[in-house]
Amino acid sequence: MKTRNVLFSVYGLLLVLICGCTPSNDQQAVFRSVTYQGMDEWFEKSIDPHTEFFNPIVSGFYPDPSICRKGEDYYMVHSSFSYYPGVPILHSRDLVHWQQIGHVLNRPSQLQLDDIRLSGGIYAPDISYNEKNETFYMITTCVDGIGNFVVKCKDPHAQSWSDPILLPRVGGIDPAFFFDEDGKAYIIHNDGPAGEAEYDGHRAIWLHEYDPETDETFGERTLLIDGGADKSKKPIWTEGPHIYKINGTYYLMAAEGGTGPDHSEVIFTAHHVKGPYTPVKGNPILTQRDLPEDRPEKVTSVGHADLVQTPAGDWYAVFLGCRPYQEDIYNTGRETFLLPVEWKNDVPVILEQGKALPTVVSAHSWKPDTTGITYTPLTGNFTWTDLFTSPTLDQEWIFIRTPEEGWWQTGQGELRLTPSDRRITEVTSPAFIGRRQQHTSFSFSVETDFQPVTDQQEAGLVCYQNEQNLISFTKTLRDGSPVVTVTSVLDGVAQEAGCYPLKNNKIPVYLRVDGVAGSYSFRIATERDHWIPVAESVDATHLSTHRAGGFTGCILGLYTGK
Numbered sequence: 001m002k003t004r005n006v007l008f009s010v011y012g013l014l015l016v017l018i019c020g021c022t023p024s025n026d027q028q029a030v031f032r033s034v035t036y037q038g039m040d041e042w043f044e045k046s047i048d049p050h051t052e053f054f055n056p057i058v059s060g061f062y063p064d065p066s067i068c069r070k071g072e073d074y075y076m077v078h079s080s081f082s083y084y085p086g087v088p089i090l091h092s093r094d095l096v097h098w099q100q101i102g103h104v105l106n107r108p109s110q111l112q113l114d115d116i117r118l119s120g121g122i123y124a125p126d127i128s129y130n131e132k133n134e135t136f137y138m139i140t141t142c143v144d145g146i147g148n149f150v151v152k153c154k155d156p157h158a159q160s161w162s163d164p165i166l167l168p169r170v171g172g173i174d175p176a177f178f179f180d181e182d183g184k185a186y187i188i189h190n191d192g193p194a195g196e197a198e199y200d201g202h203r204a205i206w207l208h209e210y211d212p213e214t215d216e217t218f219g220e221r222t223l224l225i226d227g228g229a230d231k232s233k234k235p236i237w238t239e240g241p242h243i244y245k246i247n248g249t250y251y252l253m254a255a256e257g258g259t260g261p262d263h264s265e266v267i268f269t270a271h272h273v274k275g276p277y278t279p280v281k282g283n284p285i286l287t288q289r290d291l292p293e294d295r296p297e298k299v300t301s302v303g304h305a306d307l308v309q310t311p312a313g314d315w316y317a318v319f320l321g322c323r324p325y326q327e328d329i330y331n332t333g334r335e336t337f338l339l340p341v342e343w344k345n346d347v348p349v350i351l352e353q354g355k356a357l358p359t360v361v362s363a364h365s366w367k368p369d370t371t372g373i374t375y376t377p378l379t380g381n382f383t384w385t386d387l388f389t390s391p392t393l394d395q396e397w398i399f400i401r402t403p404e405e406g407w408w409q410t411g412q413g414e415l416r417l418t419p420s421d422r423r424i425t426e427v428t429s430p431a432f433i434g435r436r437q438q439h440t441s442f443s444f445s446v447e448t449d450f451q452p453v454t455d456q457q458e459a460g461l462v463c464y465q466n467e468q469n470l471i472s473f474t475k476t477l478r479d480g481s482p483v484v485t486v487t488s489v490l491d492g493v494a495q496e497a498g499c500y501p502l503k504n505n506k507i508p509v510y511l512r513v514d515g516v517a518g519s520y521s522f523r524i525a526t527e528r529d530h531w532i533p534v535a536e537s538v539d540a541t542h543l544s545t546h547r548a549g550g551f552t553g554c555i556l557g558l559y560t561g562k
Contacts, residue, residue, distance in 0.1 A: 027457075028417065028450075029450040029460075029560035030415070030416055030508075031388070031416075031417070031446050031448050031449075032414055032446070032447040032448075032449070032508075033387055033388075033446065034386045034558070035383065035446075036383070036384045036435065036444050036556065037381075037383045037384075038382055038383075039439060040439045040440050040441050041441070042297065042359065043379070044381070047360055049368060051362055051363070052362050053096040053360070053361055054360060054361075054380055055321075055338065056323075056335040056336055056337045056379055057318075057338045058078075059379045059380075059438040060332050060378075060437060060438030061436045061437075061552055061554070061555070062088065062334075063078055063304070063333060063335075064078055064079040064320060065319065065336045066127050066318075067318050068129045069308055069309070069310075070129045070136075072093055073091060074092045074095055074308065075089060075127055075136070075156050076091075076098065076127070077089050077126075077138060078090075079122055079551070080103075080121065080122045080398075081118060081120065081121040082116050083121070083398045083552075084113060084429075085103035085106040086104065086110070086113075086121070087104035087105050087125045087140065088103055089102055089104050089127070091157070091373070092373075093371060094367060094368050094370070095316055096338065096368065097368065097373065098375060098378050099376065100376070100395045101156065102395060103159075104161050105161070106161075109163050111142070111402060112402055113145065113401040114401065114429070116142075116144045116401065117427065118552060119466075119549070119550030120145070121142060121143060122141070123142075123174065125138055126139050126140065126174075126175065126242070128176070130177075130185070130212060131179070132183050135152050136153050137150055137177050139176060140175070141173040141175065147166070147168075147170075148172075148173075148175050149164035150164070151163070151164055165215045167187070169208065169221075170217060171191045172203075172206070173189070174241065175189035176188050176189070176240075176242050176243075178245075180273060184209070184273075185212050186208065186210055186273060188207050188241045188243055189208075189241065190205060190238065190239040190241065191206050193227070194223055198234075199234045201258070202234070203239060204238070205254060206221045206224065207221060207273070207274060208222075222275070224274070225238060225241075229256065229266040229268070229279040235256045236258055238254050238255070238256050238266075239254065239255055240254055240303070241253065241254040242307070243273065244307055246348075247346075249270075249271070249346070250270045250273050250277075251268070251348070252267065252268040253265060253267045253268075253307065253348075255303040255304045255305070256284070257289065259303070259334070260300075260301055261288075261300050261328055263320075264284035264289060264303055265303050265305045265319065266283040267283065267285050267347065268280065269346075280347045282344075282347060286303060286351050287302060287351075288300055288357060290353065291354070298356075299321045299356070299357040300324055301322045303320065304319055305317045305318065305319035307341065310365070314341075315341035316338060316339065317338070317341050317348075319339075319350070320336060320337070321334070321335060321336075321337045322334055322545075324546075325440050325517035326517070329544040329547065330440070330553075331437055331515070331518070331544050331545075331553065331554040332437055332438060333436070333437075333545060333552060334551070337357065339357075340363050378438070384396070388411065388414055388415045389412070389413055390411060393410055396436070397433045398433070398434060398435070398555070399429060399432065399433060400430060400434075406418070407431045408431070417431045417433075417459070417558065418560070419458075419459065419562035420561060421561070422561070423561050424462055424467070424559055425468075425470070425489060425494075427467055430559065430561060431559060431560050432557050432558065432559040434462070434464060434557025435557065436554075437463075437554040437555065437556050442556075443512060443513070443515075444512070444513050444556045445511065445512035446512075448460060449507075450560065452475065452477045455476065455478060455479070456476075458474040458475065458561055458562075459475055459558075460473050460474030460475050460559065460560075461473040461513055463515075463540065464543075464555045464556075464557060465544070465555075466548055466550060466552065467492075468548070469491065469542045469547070470489045470543070471486065471487070471497075471522075471543070472485075472486070472487045472559070473486050474487075475502070478499075481502075482505040483500060484502065484511070484534060486522045486535035488542075491542070497522075497535040498536075498538075499534070500534045502526075509524055509525065510528060512524075513556070518541035519537045519538065520540040522534045
């Protein structure tokens with residue numbers, strides 16, 4: 001049985017060489033010097049970095065944020081669905097400047113995604129810190145997999161979260177922890193209603209008692225919310241719940257309306273953790289669904305929020321939102337936004353109804369603090385380059401599902417991928433690594449050295465939304481002669497968008513994709529910066545979440561197949 005490993009070690013390459021079973025260089029695809037550049041007009045404004053910040057605070061496919069604080073340190077996690085490693089975890093000292101410190105689920109014993117649909121896998125992780133036992137908890141659902149489970153650790157920076165602890169009595173999705181002041185612990189989650197669903201999308205919020213000593217739930221579950229804030233309006237998909245205890249009052253916050261343009265956040269109060277919970281006046285406390293479609297710098301689908309209090313006593317909310325470039329079409333996926341919370345009549349209001357979400361936020365109580373943090377920009381316009389000098393891959397790189405060991409090696413200025421018969425158009429784990437598209441306008445380029453020996457072998461770039469919707473830009477053979485082709489796959493149907501014949505199969509080539517909204521252009525160079533068009537203005541709207549379906553954003557990556 002093949003072992004699996006998330007680490008990309010030069011030692012592994014040496015082991016293969018010693019065994020004499022490494023493929024020849026003609027069969028491997030070699031990649032060097034990957035560059036990603038974001039060029040959004042959205043981020044071209046001048047801001048005062050001491051008193052202002054950009055929204056989103058984390059751009060690209062980082063959905064369903066959950067946040068917690070220990071002392072001066074904030075930690076945030078996001079959904080990863082069927083990408084591996086699972087659950088990116090970020091660290092900050094000021095809520096604005098974030099560094100990805102790794103992934104919570106970073107080894108195969110924690111996360112098996114074989115044959116799971118791309119928008120299955122890890123949904124809506126919640127991160128919490130229990131002061132009573134000084135332990136961090138991450139609880140989530142592996143949809144189509146092992147269901148609801150929890151992992152825990154003492155130090156998120158150590159990247160040593162436990163193996164999954166299953167929660168067989170907790171159904172549904174979107175579980176979250178609440179640790180009360182008296183030491184008692186609870187799990188709150190979305191599930192079906194107590195009886196038959198009364199309408200499509202009718203859901204409920206439930207509560208379980210939890211024992212931190214045994215990591216088990218006990219007793220009978222308690223129904224907290226049936227339907228939503230106003231059941232007479234048949235609210236749909238009440239989910240992503242959190243409980244907070246603030247000044248003696250319990251607040252239950254949840255999303256409603258689904259994760260599309262009708263998304264919203266609502267809140268309830270109670271005098272006891274088990275309720276009864278009463279919806280506050282003025283719900284929803286966050287939405288953009290009632291605003292004009294033609295508003296500038298439109299943000300849609302806001303919701304799935306989590307609250308956090310600063311050491312100074314101020315409250316902030318993180319939540320997801322989308323930046324469409326037309327209608328409800330966006331290739332960047334669901335992103336993470338931040339707003340200060342305003343308390344009105346003991347109700348935390350994230351954004352007044354009727355107000356457009358600000359893209360530049362003035363927060364007078366917020367102070368930038370990057371002490372002890374070396375961070376890679378996750379918002380604004382930036383350039384990111386990977387020269388593959390390290391024996392391990394950068395945190396931005398992810399796989400499609402849990403990979404098998406042995407088809408990658410990195411270090412000494414190169415990433416080597418061995419062609420696999422697991423194709424990128426199949427529900428499998430192909431020889432592919434990718435990073436998120438974080439801007440509506442971007443450039444992504446790489447030098448590649450690949451010498452195919454059959455017409456079936458290929459290597460190059462892929463703009464990937466899912467198995468049925470992608471654009472590949474790869475070198476291969478056609479009737480024995482080397483070519484570079486652009487192939488667009490729309491709902492599983494492939495169509496060639498461009499082809500460029502190469503005179504020499506032996507020399508490296510440079511590949512580049514430039515994206516502007518729903519139009520991508522593909523260029524090749526045999527000498528750096530001497531770019532030749534292969535396919536211009538290729539329709540890329542099928543790489544949007546809306547057109548392709550599911551919950552993920554576009555991933556730009558390196559691929560080889562045979």
